Amino acid sequence: MNITILGPGAVGSLYAYKLHLAGHSISLWGRTSSSKIEVTLDDGESIAFNNQSLEDLERCDLLVVTVKAWQVKSALLPLLTHLHPDAIILFLHNGMGTVDSLSEQLAHRPVLLGTSTHGALKVNSSTVHHTGIGQTLIGAWNKKGQQCEFVAEVFDHGFSPAQWHSIIxxxxxxxxxxxxxxxxxxxxxxxxxxxxxxxxxxxxxxxxxxxxxxxxxxxxxxxxxxxxxxxxxxxxxxxxxxxxxxxxxxxxxxxxxxxxxxxxxxxxxxxxxxxxxxxxxxxxxxxxxxxxxxxxx
Ligand SMILES: NC(=O)c1ccc[n+]([C@@H]2O[C@H](COP(=O)([O-])OP(=O)(O)OC[C@H]3O[C@@H](n4cnc5c(N)ncnc54)[C@H](OP(=O)(O)O)[C@@H]3O)[C@@H](O)[C@H]2O)c1
The missing domain is CATH 1.10.1040.10 (N-(1-d-carboxylethyl)-l-norvaline Dehydrogenase; domain 2)
Structure with a gap:
């Protein structure tokens, strides 16, 4: 899949790295304006991801939101106009209520909510450590999201274990x-x-x-x-x-x-x-x- 990850912090970098290794085309959208962001997971090799690529954003099938809850609105709103109407948006952050505050803007898009119990720690600008093995649960926020159960399989293949949860x-x-x-x-x-x-x-x-x-x-x-x-x-x-x-x-x-x-x-x-x-x-x-x-x- 073509996947853009919004918020390449500890969690975003961890998922980006794992999904890249599984063969997906990953692009990052961070706050820095440099065109590439390097990520190294634990002792692995460094990977240079595209950053803030409008082209990647416009053709992405899945946007994964891994900013902190209070950053979601300001980070996501400017990107929505560039997203294909069928692009799936997966919110993968702690806390609740962010999506409700964007319900008007998201109503006609396929939207998923997720929760991760993995531990991730960014030790410098490019290195992330996987500090705790956990799992990812994904489910639908709206009707269009209900048709996207395959996303849990994509995550389970790339970064197991991940599961679809019918009542997320x-x-x-x-x-x-x-x-x-x-x-x-x-x-x-x-x-x-x-x-x-x-x-x-x-x-x-x-x-x-x-x-x-x-x-x-x-x-x-x-x-x-x-x-x-x-x-x-x-x-x-x-x-x-x-x-x-x-x-x-x-x-x-x-x-x-x-x-x-x-x-x-x-x-x-x-x-x-x-x-x-x-x-x-x-x-x-x-x-x-x-x-x-x-x-x-
Ligand atoms: N870390 C964990 O072990 C863990 C585990 C489970 C769940 N979570 C949850 O996952 C979420 C992310 O946590 P985290 O630890 O990964 O936090 P984080 O390291 O602070 O990552 C957030 C990232 O989003 C970036 N960001 C902020 N505003 C942005 C914007 N407008 N546009 C683009 N990027 C933006 C930040 O950039 P800057 O670096 O410039 O601030 C940072 O890289 C939180 O809800 C957290 O509670 C974390």
Missing amino acids: QQALWTKLVINCAINPLTAILDCRNGQLANHEYREQLFSIVKEAVTCARFDGVELDAPVLLDTVVNVAKSTAQNYSSMHQDIYNKRQSEIDFINGYVVNIATKHHVDIPNNLSLYQKIKQIEASWSQHD
């Missing part, structure tokens, strides 16, 4: 709830994921999970809070040495994805007049930290 909202919500529990707490406590597996945090984690599960129901998704609490604790244990992405963002004074994680849950709760004090307080604390940088810097 379920998978996205599951990941969202895990992120709601682990991300802001690790950022606020300035700790690695593993610390949250300690019993002292169990009650707080359960409250966060229960609130998010209540909000998921308004989105038509049924989740099991005790099962999800176990998942959260298991993720904290299995990634014990890692710093969450929100921890890294806050530590480095970069805008976090909080608006699309706990913020997404808070919006639903507000709309339906439900009290979710734990998620609200985490959301507000992260927003306060972010606001304090512009005041002091």
Whole structure:
């Protein structure tokens, strides 16, 4: 396939490299204006991808969006006029709500939503490390997207395992709830994921999970809070040495994805007049930290 990857950061570079090795024609669309971007995965050979090639964009069959959630709108909107109407768009970032804010512009296009549990770390401008083996789940956002199940096979062939998920909202919500529990707490406590597996945090984690599960129901998704609490604790244990992405963002004074994680849950709760004090307080604390940088810097 002709694939353009919008946002060649850690995740975008990892997928670009793997899909290139599988024989697909990959082009990148990054912020830098240079015509080529070099990517090296772990100890592999360096590959020079086209960057910001309008020609590649116009003929691409699939656009994979791997910018951060809050970057999606400004990154994607200028590209839409150049995309073929049948080009598939796959959103592969954390958090929820980005596509809803673009629903008018995307309604007539085949749109897919995905979630990745791979770990990727960019250690310099061209080298990315595959730090954790995970999986990719892909599903349809709209009717046209439902005809694109083959995209999951393309990913499974190029970067296994990848699977089609007929109710992708379920998978996205599951990941969202895990992120709601682990991300802001690790950022606020300035700790690695593993610390949250300690019993002292169990009650707080359960409250966060229960609130998010209540909000998921308004989105038509049924989740099991005790099962999800176990998942959260298991993720904290299995990634014990890692710093969450929100921890890294806050530590480095970069805008976090909080608006699309706990913020997404808070919006639903507000709309339906439900009290979710734990998620609200985490959301507000992260927003306060972010606001304090512009005041002091
Ligand atoms: N890293 C992981 O292990 C991991 C795992 C699972 C999910 N995720 C999720 O995947 C998403 C991407 O994460 P990441 O770690 O890959 O982040 P990242 O390294 O910051 O990658 C984002 C990339 O998008 C680029 N970008 C920003 N605005 C752009 C624009 N307007 N046009 C073109 N490119 C633009 C950034 O360019 P600059 O370099 O110039 O800023 C950067 O290269 C996030 O939602 C994250 O939560 C990450």
